[in-house]
Amino acid sequence: MMNRREFMIGSAAGMGMVAVSSGFLTSCAHPQAVVQSPRQVAGGYFKSGFGVDEDLIRRVLNAAMEKGGDFADVFFQHRVSDYVGFEDGQVNRAYAQVDLGCGIRVLKGEQTGFAFTEELTEESLLKAARTAGSIADAPRGRTVPEGPFAGVEMPSLYARRPLWMDVTPERKIAIARTVGERMSALDGSVIKASTWFGDEDEAVLIASTDGILVEDIRPMTLLYANCTAKKGDRVESNGYSRSARRGNDMYDDVLMEEMARRAVERTLILFDAKVPPAGEMPVVLAPATSGILLHEAMGHGFEADFNRKGTSIFSSMMNKSIAEPFVTIVDTGLEKEARGALNVDDEGTPGQRTTLVENGRLVSYLHDRISAEFYQVPRTGNGRRESFRHVPMPRMRVTTMENGPHDPEEIIRSVKKGLYAVDFANGEVAIGAGDYSFYVKTGYLIEDGRLTAPVKDANLIGNGPDSLRKITMVGNDREIDPGTWTCGKDGQSVPVGLGLPTVKVSAITVGGVNE
Amino acid sequence: MNPSSNEQIAQLLLDGAKKRGIPDAKAQVSESRSVSVLYRKGRPDRVEESSRRSVSISLYDNGRYSASSSNDFREDALRTFLDNAAAMTRAMEPDPFRCITDPALYENRQDLDLKLFDPAVDGFSDRQRHELAARAEAAAIEAAGEAFISAEAGVETSSSSAVQLHSNGFSGAVKGTDIWVYAEVSLKDDGDRRPSGYDLCGARFAADLGSPAAVGRGAAHRGMLKVGQSKVETRRCPMIVENRAAGRLLGGFLGAAYGRSLQQKRSFLEGMEGQKAGSPLFSLVDDPFIEKGFGSTLFDGEGISARRRDVVEEGVLRTFFIDTYYGKKLNRPPTTGDSSNLVFATGNRTPDELVASLAQGILVRGFIGGNTNSTTGDFSLGVFGTLIENGRLTRPVSELNISGNHRDLWHRLSGAGNDPWIYSTTRCPSLLFDDIQFSGN
Numbered sequence: 008m009m010n011r012r013e014f015m016i017g018s019a020a021g022m023g024m025v026a027v028s029s030g031f032l033t034s035c036a037h038p039q040a041v042v043q044s045p046r047q048v049a050g051g052y053f054k055s056g057f058g059v060d061e062d063l064i065r066r067v068l069n070a071a072m073e074k075g076g077d078f079a080d081v082f083f084q085h086r087v088s089d090y091v092g093f094e095d096g097q098v099n100r101a102y103a104q105v106d107l108g109c110g111i112r113v114l115k116g117e118q119t120g121f122a123f124t125e126e127l128t129e130e131s132l133l134k135a136a137r138t139a140g141s142i143a144d145a146p147r148g149r150t151v152p153e154g155p156f157a158g159v160e161m162p163s164l165y166a167r168r169p170l171w172m173d174v175t176p177e178r179k180i181a182i183a184r185t186v187g188e189r190m191s192a193l194d195g196s197v198i199k200a201s202t203w204f205g206d207e208d209e210a211v212l213i214a215s216t217d218g219i220l221v222e223d224i225r226p227m228t229l230l231y232a233n234c235t236a237k238k239g240d241r242v243e244s245n246g247y248s249r250s251a252r253r254g255n256d257m258y259d260d261v262l263m264e265e266m267a268r269r270a271v272e273r274t275l276i277l278f279d280a281k282v283p284p285a286g287e288m289p290v291v292l293a294p295a296t297s298g299i300l301l302h303e304a305m306g307h308g309f310e311a312d313f314n315r316k317g318t319s320i321f322s323s324m325m326n327k328s329i330a331e332p333f334v335t336i337v338d339t340g341l342e343k344e345a346r347g348a349l350n351v352d353d354e355g356t357p358g359q360r361t362t363l364v365e366n367g368r369l370v371s372y373l374h375d376r377i378s379a380e381f382y383q384v385p386r387t388g389n390g391r392r393e394s395f396r397h398v399p400m401p402r403m404r405v406t407t408m409e410n411g412p413h414d415p416e417e418i419i420r421s422v423k424k425g426l427y428a429v430d431f432a433n434g435e436v437a438i439g440a441g442d443y444s445f446y447v448k449t450g451y452l453i454e455d456g457r458l459t460a461p462v463k464d465a466n467l468i469g470n471g472p473d474s475l476r477k478i479t480m481v482g483n484d485r486e487i488d489p490g491t492w493t494c495g496k497d498g499q500s501v502p503v504g505l506g507l508p509t510v511k512v513s514a515i516t517v518g519g520v521n522e
Numbered sequence: 523m524n525p526s527s528n529e530q531i532a533q534l535l536l537d538g539a540k541k542r543g544i545p546d547a548k549a550q551v552s553e554s555r556s557v558s559v560l561y562r563k564g565r566p567d568r569v570e571e572s573s574r575r576s577v578s579i580s581l582y583d584n585g586r587y588s589a590s591s592s593n594d595f596r597e598d599a600l601r602t603f604l605d606n607a608a609a610m611t612r613a614m615e616p617d618p619f620r621c622i623t624d625p626a627l628y629e630n631r632q633d634l635d636l637k638l639f640d641p642a643v644d645g646f647s648d649r650q651r652h653e654l655a656a657r658a659e660a661a662a663i664e665a666a667g668e669a670f671i672s673a674e675a676g677v678e679t680s681s682s683s684a685v686q687l688h689s690n691g692f693s694g695a696v697k698g699t700d701i702w703v704y705a706e707v708s709l710k711d712d713g714d715r716r717p718s719g720y721d722l723c724g725a726r727f728a729a730d731l732g733s734p735a736a737v738g739r740g741a742a743h744r745g746m747l748k749v750g751q752s753k754v755e756t757r758r759c760p761m762i763v764e765n766r767a768a769g770r771l772l773g774g775f776l777g778a779a780y781g782r783s784l785q786q787k788r789s790f791l792e793g794m795e796g797q798k799a800g801s802p803l804f805s806l807v808d809d810p811f812i813e814k815g816f817g818s819t820l821f822d823g824e825g826i827s828a829r830r831r832d833v834v835e836e837g838v839l840r841t842f843f844i845d846t847y848y849g850k851k852l853n854r855p856p857t858t859g860d861s862s863n864l865v866f867a868t869g870n871r872t873p874d875e876l877v878a879s880l881a882q883g884i885l886v887r888g889f890i891g892g893n894t895n896s897t898t899g900d901f902s903l904g905v906f907g908t909l910i911e912n913g914r915l916t917r918p919v920s921e922l923n924i925s926g927n928h929r930d931l932w933h934r935l936s937g938a939g940n941d942p943w944i945y946s947t948t949r950c951p952s953l954l955f956d957d958i959q960f961s962g963n
Contacts, residue, residue, distance in 0.1 A: 103589075235787045286756040317708065318716060398570065437718070468961075516962060
């Protein structure tokens with residue numbers, strides 16, 4: 008709860024994020040699942056695996072409404088995650104975690120009561136329901152409609168079944184090892200290569216007093232490739248990562264080779280790179296990873312909880328023109344198999360695509376149930392939560408900018424002296440003042456319209472609405488970044504994605520060093 | 523099975539590992555309960571109650587290793603959990619450096635009462651939490667006055683316990699409580715900017731908790747300090763980092779001091795032990811024995827008996843954080859892989875006196891983003907704060923970056939305040955550095 012920062016960690020942060028401490032207390036955890044047969048689960052994961060049926064859910068929701076709430080929902084979650092690590096030529100560590108429980112939420116206007124249980128017994132569920140319900144203080148609220156719960160129509164963006172339960176440890180070890188060994192083989196200057204492979208099968212069930220019940224199964228995998236190289240006295244490190252809602256088939260030979268190569272290339276270029284000069288300058292953002300600009304400078308400020316409370320710098324800008332007419336920004340859960348893809352959000356709203364800025368005009372915030380109710384608009388499918396232990400909030404999915412009218416070459420040519428930013432590690436924003444920053448891991452100087460010296464390790468800082476207005480060119484080469492982005496807000500982490508075409512911002516402050 | 527206590531469950535897990543042919547194992551069962559209430563518009567906005575319990579095991583089979591955790595305590599689920607963990611361990615490659623903690627390191631555990639558990643926090647009532655949150659919120663609104671847009675204030679109480687057993691003789695139990703009050707206030711400013719201020723206080727014991735009204739006022743005050751922020755010209759000048767922000771700067775240095783960073787060649791501190799890493803004012807102690815400290819403990823995460831260590835002594839780097847595994851890989855004895863309470867040496871001057879000592883400079887009140895390259899020591903961080911002119915704080919500044927290298931930064935440390943920030947496991951005073959690169963206009 009002490010963590011009120013809005014920030015993001017991405018590819019180059021690599022092992023920093025999943026760093027495995029020696030400490031026993033912090034060790035993650037575990038392989039195959041407790042539910043023994045994944046094949047029996049289609050269309051009733053929690054019923055067949057845990058005996059959670061509609062009657063039980065109805066009793067729990069009704070208990071939650073005993074004190075007169077307006078609305079209640081339950082979020083059952085079973086998540087089985089595995090990790091293996093390659094270091095010093097060996098796959099010599101495995102971590103696994105089984106997480107199971109149910110969060111119960113009761114709303115009374117804008118007020119929230121929340122409790123969870125890790126035991127899916129009726130007694131524990133009813134107790135948590137009554138605890139959550141105590142936010143209200145009135146005669147009994149409405150009960151769940153009689154008859155069967157209604158389903159939710161939703162897209163099918165990834166396999167809705169556990170993809171990793173049946174994959175052998177040997178296969179995971181082979182993935183981690185292959186990428187690790189190839190990094191070492193690619194260049195003689197590589198002195199350390201490590202990889203970190205992770206997979207996850209997550210099943211969720213959402214049901215509410217609206218009478219809906221929906222299950223989704225969300226597979227996920229990630230791989231970090233970390234590389235350290237030495238030339239003379241100098242040592243440099245960097246990395247590359249991929250993540251998607253995919254299974255074992257993602258890791259074909261082409262991808263594993265590409266990951267190793269990119270990790271090594273991104274490390275070797277640092278030997279030629281310098282910290283850029285300090286000060287304000289035009290910045291051209293390369294496609295894909297630069298989407299972090301949208302995430303930090305605008306995305307968080309568009310989350311409706313901040314606007315509902317009046318704490319976002321964008322609170323007073325709805326329906327106003329906030330950027331050039333060729334700027335269109337969307338947040339979408341519909342990117343097939345993307346890390347940020349969602350068939351259904353964690354409040355039971357179907358996955359969808361939300362246009363935030365359309366031809367320069369702010370047209371929508373990102374909504375969860377509470378904010379949609381407050382603004383009297385449809386929900387946008389952005390109600391997300393880290394786990395059953397957390398309340399949902401408006402969160403981003405895959406945030407991107409649509410293609411614009413400019414040729415990427417022309418954008419670079421238009422800059423006399425500036426920075427071309429290629430890869431990013433992380434970012435952060437202050438919602439109210441609008442100041443945001445993101446960390447450039449590698450890039451190039453632009454001199455007289457040409458890319459010249461490579462640069463590294465510079466933080467860029469700007470102000471969200473100001474930078475939006477300063478987007479003076481947008482390329483026609485949009486890419487979605489396939490990296491492992493994790494967004495933190497109010498102490499909750501969720502997987503997200505981002506993308507961007509080549510974009511020029513006419514002035515951002517570059518945190519460099521002047522000799 | 524149905525064991526009644528967490529200790530019994532931990533023992534059963536160890537027995538289960540042995541039955542599955544795993545020679546060495548560690549087992550832990552931990553439990554925690556926390557309740558929080560967040561106030562907005564004079565009433566509870568969010569009330570959350572949390573009870574968690576989980577088991578963790580680490581298995582060591584002749585160099586093969588895995589660690590697993592689960593919160594599913596059903597008997598058959600725990601059995602499957604152990605089966606899977608044992609199978610996963612056997613699938614790993616044998617690593618000659620991987621073994622359970624040397625039992626000699628369990629010895630000489632201090633017999634101290636660190637005063638980490640307060641029954642009064644454990645027994646806090648809903649009414650008490652609501653009262654504190656309401657007081658903090660009301661004070662925040664009042665202090666914000668005309669500039670007020672929105673305020674939130676919260677209270678969280680938690681208690682936790684854990685039991686840890688190792689197959690080679692370690693046994694340890696910990697129990698702790700804490701209580702936190704925090705507030706965030708958004709304020710009007712010119713244009714669309716809505717700067718916010720945040721403040722908090724916390725304690726292990728209820729009786730030590732600061733005033734919730736002061737937290738509310740503090741949040742409003744810190745918001746006021748951001749009203750009218752503007753950029754300044756790119757410059758090199760002295761920098762004071764406020765106590766509560768200094769821990770983040772120090773974290774960039776310490777990231778390179780861990781065994782893994784050193785062994786994986788991602789540390790700019792490699793070979794620096796016993797060498798000058800900063801000015802004589804740079805002294806840092808890892809002190810696990812502070813009564814009521816948030817990081818206090820009698821043993822570390824792998825069971826090594828805790829002891830007080832100089833990390834940096836008058837500028838000389840004395841200790842790396844090295845656990846058993848990376849100790850073996852580096853061929854040096856382990857110290858500990860976990861820091862406890864990191865205490866930075868304080869100076870004699872108040873933060874105001876530090877400000878008064880500068881003809882010009884920038885007081886950094888917080889960071890926004892940025893990162894440190896632990897391999898090279900290069901850092902670049904977003905900052906905001908207040909401009910210092912002729913010994914006085916003149917106007918709020920933002921949208922600035924500081925850049926440099928940690929090999930160099932700590933040699934520029936020329937002053938430390940007498941104001942340690944006590945609401946963190948890193949207790950830093952305000953720190954004064956000479957000649958720092960700021961990027962602005």
